[in-house]
Amino acid sequence: MRIIGIGNPLMGDDGIGIAAVAALEKEGVPEGVDIIDGGTGGLTLLTLMEGAKRVILVDAVETGSPPGTILRLAGEDLEPETAASSLSLHSGGLPEVLALGRALGTLPPLILFGVQPHSVEVRLGLSDPVAAALPPLLALIREELKA
Amino acid sequence: MRIEVRHLARVEGHAHLVIDAEKGELKECRLEIVESPRFFEGILRGRHYRDVAPIVARICGVCSNSHTLVSLAATENALGIAVSDQTRRLRRLLAYGEILQSHILQIYFMAVPDYLGVASIFPLVRSERELVTRALRLKKLANDICLAVGGRPVHPVTPCVGGFSALPSPQALQDLRRRLVEALPDLEATVELFAAFPIPEFIRETEYLSLAAGDGYPLLGDTLVSSVGLCAPAAEYRTVIEEYPVPHSTARFARATRGAYMVGPLARVRNAHDRLSPMARTVAGALGLSAATANPYFNLVARLVEVVHCLEEGIHLIDLVLQDGLRPETAPSPSGPGRGAAAIEAPRGTLFHAYSYDASGCIESADCVIPTAQNLGNIEADLRGLVPTLLHLPQEEVTKRLEMLVRAYDPCISCSTHLLEVRFVGGKGGK
Numbered sequence: 039m040r041i042i043g044i045g046n047p048l049m050g051d052d053g054i055g056i057a058a059v060a061a062l063e064k065e066g067v068p069e070g071v072d073i074i075d076g077g078t079g080g081l082t083l084l085t086l087m088e089g090a091k092r093v094i095l096v097d098a099v100e101t102g103s104p105p106g107t108i109l110r111l112a113g114e115d116l117e118p119e120t121a122a123s124s125l126s127l128h129s130g131g132l133p134e135v136l137a138l139g140r141a142l143g144t145l146p147p148l149i150l151f152g153v154q155p156h157s158v159e160v161r162l163g164l165s166d167p168v169a170a171a172l173p174p175l176l177a178l179i180r181e182e183l184k185a
Numbered sequence: 186m187r188i189e190v191r192h193l194a195r196v197e198g199h200a201h202l203v204i205d206a207e208k209g210e211l212k213e214c215r216l217e218i219v220e221s222p223r224f225f226e227g228i229l230r231g232r233h234y235r236d237v238a239p240i241v242a243r244i245c246g247v248c249s250n251s252h253t254l255v256s257l258a259a260t261e262n263a264l265g266i267a268v269s270d271q272t273r274r275l276r277r278l279l280a281y282g283e284i285l286q287s288h289i290l291q292i293y294f295m296a297v298p299d300y301l302g303v304a305s306i307f308p309l310v311r312s313e314r315e316l317v318t319r320a321l322r323l324k325k326l327a328n329d330i331c332l333a334v335g336g337r338p339v340h341p342v343t344p345c346v347g348g349f350s351a352l353p354s355p356q357a358l359q360d361l362r363r364r365l366v367e368a369l370p371d372l373e374a375t376v377e378l379f380a381a382f383p384i385p386e387f388i389r390e391t392e393y394l395s396l397a398a399g400d401g402y403p404l405l406g407d408t409l410v411s412s413v414g415l416c417a418p419a420a421e422y423r424t425v426i427e428e429y430p431v432p433h434s435t436a437r438f439a440r441a442t443r444g445a446y447m448v449g450p451l452a453r454v455r456n457a458h459d460r461l462s463p464m465a466r467t468v469a470g471a472l473g474l475s476a477a478t479a480n481p482y483f484n485l486v487a488r489l490v491e492v493v494h495c496l497e498e499g500i501h502l503i504d505l506v507l508q509d510g511l512r513p514e515t516a517p518s519p520s521g522p523g524r525g526a527a528a529i530e531a532p533r534g535t536l537f538h539a540y541s542y543d544a545s546g547c548i549e550s551a552d553c554v555i556p557t558a559q560n561l562g563n564i565e566a567d568l569r570g571l572v573p574t575l576l577h578l579p580q581e582e583v584t585k586r587l588e589m590l591v592r593a594y595d596p597c598i599s600c601s602t603h604l605l606e607v608r609f610v611g612g613k614g615g616k
Contacts, residue, residue: 048228048243077339078246081290085325086338141310142317160224162240 040072040090040146041179044079044097044132051105051155051168055096058151058175065176068183083135090146094182096175097132098168099152106167107154108175116148149182151175202568202587206580207611209573214565215433216596229551234260234346234519234542241538241553242340245597247290249340250283250331251531252538258405259538260346262420263525264546266517271506272348275334277404278502279341280529281495282330287532288450288488288495289327291595292379293320296485299589300382316378319371326368330499333357347517355507362503365496372496376468379489385586389570390479391563392446393455396530402460402494403453403530412455415442419528422537426554438562439554445562448534449594450487451478462501465494481567484593521546531556533595557597564594580609 041062047053056075063073076086079097087093101109116136132150139145153175156165164172203213225244229237238256242249254276261268268276294306297316303309310317328338333353335341343351392413396406409419417425428437440446454461454469458476461469469475469490474483526539534556541549567590575583 046243046246048224048240075337075340077243077249080246081294081324082246082286082328082339085321085328088321088325138307138310141307142321144321160228162228 039070039092039094039183040074040087041067041094041096042074042076042083042086044076044083044095046078047162048160050157050159050161050163051153051165052098052158053162054098054153054155054164054168054172054175057164057172058096058179061172061176062179071183079132079135081135081138083132084139084142084144087139087146087148088144092147093149094179095132095148095150096179097150097152098155098158099150101152101154103154104167105154105156105165106171108171108178109150109152109154110178111150111152112148116150151178203608203610204572204583205611206576206609209576211565211569211572212610213433214568216436216561216564216591225553226551229540229548232548234264234521234546234548237540237548237551238344238346239340239342244553245555246339247287247597248283248531248533248536250279250335250344251529251536253335253341253344254280254405255527255529255531255536255538257344257346258527258529259525259540260542261525262527263523263540263542264346264519264521265523266347266519268348269514271509271512272514273400273405274502274506275349275353276344277401278499278506279331279334279344280404281499281502282327282334284532285327285492285495285499286324286331287595288492289320289323291532291592292375292485292488292492293317293323295592295595296589297378299585299592319374323368323371323375326364329364330361333361345516346519348514350516352511352513355511358503358507362500362507365500365503368496372493375489376471376493379486380472384473384480384482384486385589386480387482387567387571387574387590388479389481389567391481391566392441392443393452394441394446394448394559395453395456395535396528398457398460401498402462403457405527405529407528409528409535410456411442411446412452413442419537420526420539422526422528422554423539423552426559428554428558436558436561438565439559440562445566446559447481447563448556448559449484449532450491451481451484452534453530454478454487454490461490462494462497464497465490468493481563481590482593484595488595519546520544526552533557533597534559555597557594560594560596564591564596 043055043059045052045055047056059073156167201215205212238253241256242253332338336343343349392411394411396403397408397410399406407419409417426439428439431438472486474486521542522544524541528537537554539552543549
């Protein structure tokens, strides 16, 4: 089992995924669970996910819901909508990365925990509603580890 | 139930060109990049020197190791800390891991589709499966170099002021060495693939700028050199490089001795061809890349040659480290005040950081110049020179050639497949 946080802590709430894996690492996780700081992801994610039995991704996700809303997506909810024809090197969006992994058949079973950001401007630290979402987010991830 | 997930874009930026097809000239050229230096100082001011490198590592997800290493060097220069040979070797190995990560991604995922005539890597998953899995194998090996030395595949945690907070185990380095040797057939297959690619013809001499080769191929150094005779302390980069605003772009352009200049793989090969590893020199010769190459499209070939160099030199670096045995070192506890600058050859070219620390070791001011910002003026000058030579081609082909040129520099702008927005005005607009 692998938990990968994605995001950029220099961009405010975009750092929620990184904050989550840092907190998990600090608190400790059960044997056999790997914690990875995936940075801003991109195509490197493919190689980071390779060979894992299950992967939990944690990231800020724009869904138009109130800031701090936690979303759990798995299975077909994660099917990329777009025919991924554009592949950006630095910001290889998650849908493109997942589409490529799927095409290659290297994708392990995935769960994505997404948190709706409040602000993704340049600053260190999370906004109040997103910081408040961190404890319930960690609890949800720990539940998932028991499954 | 289906929910649309719009992932947050990490990088903004685009390129926009307007071409006068009648006169055969570039009317408008806007290359927009995100300029990290804009917020660089603001996010660092007041931070203690121990916290600076982990923060700047986040500026770029692709070059996190380069930003970390140049940041540490600038802090060490500011606070008067010398590092050991062991540290220098391990830092070079880590930097080579990142150059491999970045270059392999660019040549396989960005350039190969151009040369095989497909829109992206996706169609190749089915038609050229071995090629795609080879690319991912090489990419994983590069990640694992960074993991072994830096403690993580991206955003390293072990490099610190004065050296490393944790050293790789001899076993991990031996495993890495074995895998580097095992990767040689993949490398040969890569060279074979690229040898068949028709690199577009276009010659435009410019000034090629890089760090001087010191204890090897240019990487971390204190002297800036260029192909037209520039030789200056890297710490004085602000007196060598002038960044200036241009009316048609939000990004500032840079000039050196003569005007626009180039940094990156081709500039490094031009200035330090004789410091390439034996295998890399052989590959350069076979692919027609020399110390006199003035075709910017050859940045791609230079990138591949650097991949060969980093892999071969990586094996030697591991041998040297293992031969001398790894020794834990005590981290120094310097205090401020102090000012210092440093430069590193990041995958895309020379990257500068400069810091001023107060008496308590906290940042008073900070500056940074990234490679892509330095290349913008040169990319534009290339495009201006290139457009008139392409007018006999259909517009679609013109657009592709221009895209390939910009991509040859591997700029830090959103480089999706349709990188350039090209508009043709006037005339019948090609065939």
